[in-house]
Amino acid sequence: MTSQLFAICFNATRPSDLARFWSGVLGWEPADASDDGVVILPPDAAGFRIRFLPSREPRTGRNRAHFDLTSATPEEQRRTVARVLELGGEHIDVGQLPEEGHVVLADPDGNEFCVIEAGNKFLADTGFIGALACDGTREVGCFWSEALRWPLVWDQDQETAIQSPSGGTKITWGGPPVAPKTGTNRLFFELSLAADTALEAEVDRLVSLGATHPAGGEGHGERVLLLDPDGNEFVVRRDR
Numbered sequence: 001m002t003s004q005l006f007a008i009c010f011n012a013t014r015p016s017d018l019a020r021f022w023s024g025v026l027g028w029e030p031a032d033a034s035d036d037g038v039v040i041l042p043p044d045a046a047g048f049r050i051r052f053l054p055s056r057e058p059r060t061g062r063n064r065a066h067f068d069l070t071s072a073t074p075e076e077q078r079r080t081v082a083r084v085l086e087l088g089g090e091h092i093d094v095g096q097l098p099e100e101g102h103v104v105l106a107d108p109d110g111n112e113f114c115v116i117e118a119g120n121k122f123l124a125d126t127g128f129i130g131a132l133a134c135d136g137t138r139e140v141g142c143f144w145s146e147a148l149r150w151p152l153v154w155d156q157d158q159e160t161a162i163q164s165p166s167g168g169t170k171i172t173w174g175g176p177p178v179a180p181k182t183g184t185n186r187l188f189f190e191l192s193l194a195a196d197t198a199l200e201a202e203v204d205r206l207v208s209l210g211a212t213h214p215a216g217g218e219g220h221g222e223r224v225l226l227l228d229p230d231g232n233e234f235v236v237r238r239d240r
Contacts, residue, residue, distance in 0.1 A: 002147075002148065002149050002202075003147065003148065003191035003192065003193055003202055003206070003236055004148075004191060004192055004193075005048045005148055005164075005189060005190075005191060006048065006049065006190050006191060006192035006237075006239075007039070007048055007049040007050060007051045007189075007190040008048055008049075008050050008051070008132060008187060008188075008189060008190075009037075009050075009051045009052075009053055009187065009188050009189070009190050009235075010050070010051070010052050010053065010109070010111065010186060010187055011053055011054075011055035011057065011184065011185075011186045011187075011188075012052045012053065012054065012055060012109050012186075013054075013055065013056070013109055014108075014109065015037050015038045015052035015053060015054050016038050016052075017108060018038075018052045018107060018108060018109050019038035019039070019040055019050075019052045020087075021087050021088055021089070021107055021108055022040060022050060022052075022107065023040045024083065024087045025069075025080070025083060025084055025087060025089075026040070026128060026129070027043070027128075028040040028041055028042055028043065028050070029041050031049075036051065036053075037051050037052050037053040037054065038051070038052045039051050039052075044127075044168070046166055046168075047127075047168055047169070048169070051190065055186075057183065057184055058183075059110055059186065060182040060183040061179070061182040061183075062094070062112065062179070063111055063112055063185070063186050063187055064134055064135045064136070064179075064181070064185055064187070064232065065132055065133065065134040065135070065185070065187045066111065066112045066113045066114065066132070066133055066187075067113040067114070067129055067131070067132060067133075068102075068113070068114045068116050068123065068129075068130045068131040068132075068133050069113065069114065069115045069116065069128055069129060069130065070116050070120065070123050070126060070127070070128055070129075070130040071115060071116060071117060071118045072118055073118050074117070074118055076118065077103065077115055077116075077117060077118060080115050081103050081105065081115055084105050084107075084115070085105075088107075088108040089105050089106060089107050089108065090105065090106055091103070091104070091105060091106075092104055092105065092106045092112060094112060101116075101117030102114045102115060102116045102117055103115045111186060111187070114133075116130060122154075122161075122170075123170070125167065126163075126167070126168060126169055126170055127167075127168050127169060129169045130169065130170065131161070131169060131170045131171065131172050132169060132170075132171045132172070132187075133172050133174070134171065134172060134173050134174070135173070135174055135178050135179060136173035136174065136175075136178060136230050136232075137158070137173065137175065137176065137178055137229070137230055138155070138158045138159075138160050138173070138175060139210070139229045139230070140173055140228050140229045140230040140232070141155070141160025141161070141162065141172075141173040142160065143209055143210045143211070143228055143229050144162055144171065144228065145160075145162045146209050147191075147206055147209055147211075147228075148162065148164075148191075150162040150163060150164050150165065150171075151163070151165065153170065154172070157175065158175030158176055159172070159173065159174055159175045160172070160173045160175070161173070178230065181230075181231050181232075184233060185232055185233055188232065188233045188234050188235065189234040189235070190234070190235045190237065191234065191235065191236045191237070192236075192237055192238070192239050193236065193237070193238050193239060194238075194239055195238055195239050197238065199222070199224065199236065199237075199238050202236060203224050203226070203236060206226060206236065207226070210228070210229040211226045211227060211228055211229070211234075212226065212227045213225075213226060213227070214226070214227050214233070222237060222238055223235060223236075223237040223238075224236045224237070
């Protein structure tokens with residue numbers, strides 16, 4: 001059985017605080033905290049979770065991935081921005097131009113995200129989290145399409161995007177130039193397999209598609225750390 005996208009994980013300095021922020025922004029319900037960090041649950045059981053894990057690693061450079069939140073109307077965009085600011089987020093400057101319609105913000109841990117203007121056709125019918133927008137090559141977009149068996153819904157000028165056959169959030173890669181990776185990513189994917197599925201066989205499949213084991217990384221077990229073709233960390237685990 002193919003891996004499923006179980007969660008998008010944030011390495012966070014204050015996981016509980018960051019979970020409260022994103023729960024408030026998205027309207028997602030928190031699950032009980034555990035040794036696996038703090039989790040907020042999507043309104044659709046078929047969607048991915050967001051997990052917040054404790055990390056003491058310092059932030060080094062801009063994240064390689066960020067959320068794009070959608071807006072149905074200009075008023076909704078303004079309400080979302082106001083809610084973000086009330087919950088502890090802030091405006092940031094990443095070089096966006098004044099005439100651009102999206103609003104660039106950061107959560108209380110400094111993670112960038114955008115609130116997209118109304119009328120964006122590419123993100124129509126995706127849901128409130130319209131996209132996880134990533135820096136990355138076409139190769140990595142094709143890898144994740146094969147890994148998750150999500151079709152490519154965009155493949156042009158080295159830019160790629162994939163989306164679950166069930167719809168929902170798109171995952172996009174902007175193509176070159178891709179900034180050099182600095183340190184461990186603060187956002188990463190967690191994939192899961194059914195408990196009766198051979199984890200080793202799925203790891204072998206992902207490696208055959210272009211994933212690699214990190215130097216000195218975790219061995220086979222209930223949880224395996226891998227790198228995608230652009231060197232981004234991700235985890236594969238068996239459902240408990």
